[in-house]
Amino acid sequence: MGSSDSVQAFIRINISFPCNCIKDEFLGHTFHCNIESGDTYASIVNKSYSNLTTINWLEQFNSYTATNISDDGVLNVTVSCLCGDSSISKDYGLFITYPLRAGDILESIARESNIATDMLRRYNIDVDFYAGTGFVYVPGKDTFISLS
The missing domain is CATH 3.10.350.10 (LysM domain)
Known part of the structure; x- marks a missing residue:
């Protein structure tokens, strides 16, 4: 029996989030992730965020290096998004x-x-x-x- 505070592993769920311009460079959204002891950028990218971000982006948007993450605190996790292209199709927003x-x-x-x-x-x-x-x-x- 599952908990209302967890999600079954290896299933896909869709989570809506706003898409904004990040640093006037690309469209994305920044989530805040609580750091737990033992977390690495790779574990956050692969397990917590299912490859929706990259180690490079975690390094770019945080003060920690990949080899020196705090045992507690908050990370900025930036995810890329897309707002569409009306020249391809006006049917999707x-x-x-x-x-x-x-x-x-x-x-x-x-x-x-x-x-x-x-x-x-x-x-x-x-x-x-x-x-x-x-x-x-x-x-x-x-x-x-x-x-x-």
């Missing part, structure tokens, strides 16, 4: 930042998301869908927001 796992392929992501493979490629031009790491943007529709 919501995007899921989807972390790739081993075994994910373009076709399985398209099937699971009910999105055409061509549409996924157009929103993720330089992505290797077969790498098993990194993330892709999956277009979606919010049933509560009208795009017209």
